[in-house]
Amino acid sequence: MRALTWQSKHTVSVEDVPDSRIQEPTDAIIRITSTAICGSDLHLYDALSPFMDKGDVMGHEPMGIVEEVGSGITNLKQGDRVVVPFNVSCGHCWMCQRGLQSQCETTQVREQGSGATLLGFSRLYGSLPGGQAEYLRVPHADYGPIKVPHTGEDEQWLFLSDIIPTAWQGVKYAEVPEGGTLAVFGLGPVGQMATRIGVHLGYRVFGVDPVSERREMAARHGVEVFDMEGFGGRKIPELLREATGGRGPDGVVDAVGMEAHGSPLGKAAHTVVGLLPDAVARGAMKTAGVDRLNALHTAIESVRRGGTVSLSGVYGGMQDPMPMLTLFDRQIALRMGQCNVRHWVDDLLPLVDDPSDPLGVHDLVTHRASLEEAPGLYETFQKKQDGCIKVVLTP
Incomplete structure (x- = not known):
C-alpha cells in the first residue's frame, strides 16, 4: 500500500509499505477515505525528528471504511464508516x-515513560504506523473508533479524530465562567476550533496570531482578533487587559506550543539539538529546555489574576524555564495534556451532526490534495505559505 513516510528532518515521501493486517483479535483494518495534516505532524517533521525512524508512517487524523475486523470485534462490521481517534485506548x-x-x-x-500510544507519532509514543496511508491497522478497535453516519462529506466528521476534541478539552480546561472571557493564542486548526467553541459556549473570545489569513478566518466566527506583534508597539497582555476592564481574560488557551514565533533562544536550542546524532539528541530533549516559550509566557502574562492557562499546544522540553514568581503571585492555574478524545465524543457528536454547523467545521480546510501531493504540502503548511491553515488528503 502507499503511505506518507518520514525519511529525515524536513523530508517526507510517499512510498510503498507493507499492507496493514490484523495482528490481534481486537484489531480492525480501515480503508482511509480522508486524512489530515496536523500541526503536531510538523513537530515530527522538525523539532521532534530525533525520535523518528526512517520509514515511519505518519498521520493521526484519519477516517474511513471498515474493511476487516479481528475475531474479538463485535461493535464494528465491514462497511461501517468510522473516525479514528489519534490516541489508542x-x-x-x-x-x-x-x-x-x-x-x-x-x-x-x-x-519511554510516555502516556497512551498515538497513531503515527514517533518512538516516544510507540512508533505505531499512522493514518496518512491507504489503509490503517487500528488496535483496540473494540473501543476506539467512532462510528458516524454515511451521510455528509468526510470533512463534517474527520476532525473528531483530534482537533475538535483537543480544542474542546483546551477550552474546558481553561475554566472560563459563564459569560466570561477567553483568549486563544495561535489560530492554527486547534486554535480556530477553540475560538469557535468559546463563542458557542457564550464567551467573549479573543484570538491572537501573527498570520493575517488566520486572523481573518477567526474573525468570520465572531472572534476579536489581535496580531501577535501587538498594535502600535503595545504588547498583547496590555491590549487584552484593556479589553477586559483592566484584569485580563478569565482563561487563556495556548494552542501554539513548542515552535512559537518570537522565541530566539528556543529556536537556537532546536537548531543545536537538530545537529546532534539522534541518540544524543533524544537524551538532550529529555533533559533540557528546548521549547520556544514566547506564546506560553505571554499567555501567563495576559491571563487575569486567579485565572487559568490551558495548554493544547505540544511542548517537548524537560527543563523549560517558567516564571514561578509570577505564577504563584498571580495565583494562576495551569492545565494541560494530550486530549482524552473518547471522553468528549458524546458532547461533540450532536454539534458536528447539527445542520447549522455551530462549530464551523465546514470553514476550516484551505487545501485539499491527494496523498501523493502530501510532501509539498508539509512544507507549505510549516512555512504558513499560500494561506495554508488545514490540509486534508485523499489516498
Missing part, C-alpha cells in the same frame, strides 16, 4: 474508566 483500564484515555494503562509506552 482500551476503554477498561483505571485511567480510561476515569476519562483519561490519553493515559491508558494498557497502551502506555512505558519504555
Whole structure:
C-alpha cells in the first residue's frame, strides 16, 4: 500500500509499505477515505525528528471504511464508516474508566515513560504506523473508533479524530465562567476550533496570531482578533487587559506550543539539538529546555489574576524555564495534556451532526490534495505559505 513516510528532518515521501493486517483479535483494518495534516505532524517533521525512524508512517487524523475486523470485534462490521481517534485506548483500564484515555494503562509506552500510544507519532509514543496511508491497522478497535453516519462529506466528521476534541478539552480546561472571557493564542486548526467553541459556549473570545489569513478566518466566527506583534508597539497582555476592564481574560488557551514565533533562544536550542546524532539528541530533549516559550509566557502574562492557562499546544522540553514568581503571585492555574478524545465524543457528536454547523467545521480546510501531493504540502503548511491553515488528503 502507499503511505506518507518520514525519511529525515524536513523530508517526507510517499512510498510503498507493507499492507496493514490484523495482528490481534481486537484489531480492525480501515480503508482511509480522508486524512489530515496536523500541526503536531510538523513537530515530527522538525523539532521532534530525533525520535523518528526512517520509514515511519505518519498521520493521526484519519477516517474511513471498515474493511476487516479481528475475531474479538463485535461493535464494528465491514462497511461501517468510522473516525479514528489519534490516541489508542482500551476503554477498561483505571485511567480510561476515569476519562483519561490519553493515559491508558494498557497502551502506555512505558519504555519511554510516555502516556497512551498515538497513531503515527514517533518512538516516544510507540512508533505505531499512522493514518496518512491507504489503509490503517487500528488496535483496540473494540473501543476506539467512532462510528458516524454515511451521510455528509468526510470533512463534517474527520476532525473528531483530534482537533475538535483537543480544542474542546483546551477550552474546558481553561475554566472560563459563564459569560466570561477567553483568549486563544495561535489560530492554527486547534486554535480556530477553540475560538469557535468559546463563542458557542457564550464567551467573549479573543484570538491572537501573527498570520493575517488566520486572523481573518477567526474573525468570520465572531472572534476579536489581535496580531501577535501587538498594535502600535503595545504588547498583547496590555491590549487584552484593556479589553477586559483592566484584569485580563478569565482563561487563556495556548494552542501554539513548542515552535512559537518570537522565541530566539528556543529556536537556537532546536537548531543545536537538530545537529546532534539522534541518540544524543533524544537524551538532550529529555533533559533540557528546548521549547520556544514566547506564546506560553505571554499567555501567563495576559491571563487575569486567579485565572487559568490551558495548554493544547505540544511542548517537548524537560527543563523549560517558567516564571514561578509570577505564577504563584498571580495565583494562576495551569492545565494541560494530550486530549482524552473518547471522553468528549458524546458532547461533540450532536454539534458536528447539527445542520447549522455551530462549530464551523465546514470553514476550516484551505487545501485539499491527494496523498501523493502530501510532501509539498508539509512544507507549505510549516512555512504558513499560500494561506495554508488545514490540509486534508485523499489516498
